[in-house]
Amino acid sequence: MNFSELEERDGLRWSALIWPWSRLEATRSVIPFAAMYTPLKNLQNMPPLLRYEPVNCKTCTTLLNPYCRIDPNQKIWMCPFCSGRNPIPPQYSEIAQNNLPAEQIFTTVEYMLPRPMAPPPAFVFVLDTCVSDAELRVAKESLMKAISLVPPETIVGLVSFGKNVNIHVLGFTDSVKSYVLRGDKEYTSQNIKDLLNLGIIGSQAILGGQSVPVQGATRFLQPISECEFMFTSVLEDLDKDPWPVKQNQRPKRCNYTALSIAVALLESSYQGYGARVVALLGGPPTQDPGKVVKLELGDTLRSHADIERDYAPFYRKAVKAFDKIATRAVNAGHTIDIFSCSLDQVGLYEMRSCVDRTGGYFVTSEAFSHPMFKKSFEMFFKSN
Ligand SMILES: [Zn+2]
Incomplete structure (x- = not known):
């Protein structure tokens, strides 16, 4: 049998070429069984898209295929x-x-299921404003560049934070420019939903056959084509966090609360659809929940050795806090990406579950002005 011919015919590549006959044989196999399939691959002998639901086996959910025996007299397969x-x-x-459906003739078919179309992708940007003016300017420029790289129907939202969290209004529904929530307070999804009047968590409105976010969240989440001007002017007006930073202290930063609110915005309106929280961080969280270091600069950030020896006083609590955010994002089917731009550590080790468990990207660089960040951020949106 010519395997490359088979791959050419079906667009499938398998890790093993023979299927095991028994459970014992399967456990003896060294390589895990897997198949790589290229969706929408242009196959020579593929029928047009099948616009109906596939037929499943009641017991094991196998789909009706050419290897199923049919008995037309008894009406069973x-x-x-x-x-x-x-x-x-x-x-x-x-x-x-002599009258078989396409899925009983062709070994590879593609279905287009008669279901409502998914809404366009959504991005909620989380911007750290506890950085120098020059750094903030570059970060803002990168955000503006980003929205020029994605399709105009893409939904965007903007959350900025320092000591507190600002959720910026991008829809023209009221005269309020932004909502401010305390950074040192633990909010549940329900709290955030009530405070921002986001509507029922997980609810979807169907407009013209398309699923769209509920009214409450549309103040904060808008398609770029509708809010580009608003988004740009909000960014232009955005200044460094005004909260005074005492000498020999770090700025008060609430990375946890900012991420939690961004996740809640998407939970309330985009549950089950493609959406990402893209965080641009300039330093470590210094406020509970999720604190990884004290405000005093004299108190150095835990090292890897400290974590190993259990000398990192905030480590466990912070990991637990960020893990909660990760769980919420996973349940809603959303991704968290973290771009950390700081000479010092930002506590990525504590936040890692947010990225690891949601399949996001980690990019670390020493500054927003560093080409590593700028180029990675641009590539991220070009490939998305
Ligand atoms: Zn079966």
Whole structure:
């Protein structure tokens, strides 16, 4: 058998070429069984998209395929994986050896399911304003560049933070420019929803056959085509965090609360759809919840050795806090990306579950003005 010919015919590459016959044989296999499939690959002999739901085996959910035996007289089909017998559905009543549906003839078919189309992707930017004026300016420029690189229907939102969290209004529904929530307070999803009047968590409105965020969240989440001017002017007016920083102290930073609010914005309106929280961080969280270091500069950030020896007093609590955010994002099907731009550490080790568990990107660089950040950020949006 010519395997490359098979790959050419089906667009599939397998890690193993023979399927194990028993559980024992499967456990003896060194390489895990996997298949790589290229969706929308242009295959020579593929039928047009099938615009109906596939037929499943009741027992093991295998889809009806050319290797299933059909019995037109008894109106049943046999599953080759579990040997289960399934009734032929009524819409296939005309089925016969010389009148087979496409999925019984071709070894690879693609379905286009008759379901409502997913809304465009959404990005909520989380911007740290506890950085120097020059750094903030570069970060803002990168954000403006980013929105010019994604399609105009993309939904965007903006959250900035320092000691407190600002949630910026991008829709023209009221005269309020932004909502401010305390950075040192632990809010639940429900608290944030109530305070920002986001509507029912997880609810979706269907407009013209398209699923759109509920009214409450549309103040903060808008398509770029509608809010580009607003987004740009909000960014232009955005200054360094006004909260005074005492000598020999770090700025008060609430990374946890800012991320938590950004996740809540998406939870309330984009549950189950493609959305990312993109955080631009300039330093470590110094406020609870999620604090990784004290305000005093004399108190140095924990090192890897400190964590190993359990000498990092905030480590466990911070990990637990950020893990909660990760769980919420995972449950909503959303991704968190962290771009950390600081000479010192920003506590990525404590925040790692947010990125690891949601399949996001970690990019670390020494400053927003460093080409490493600028180029990575641009590539991130070009490839998205
Ligand atoms: Zn089956």
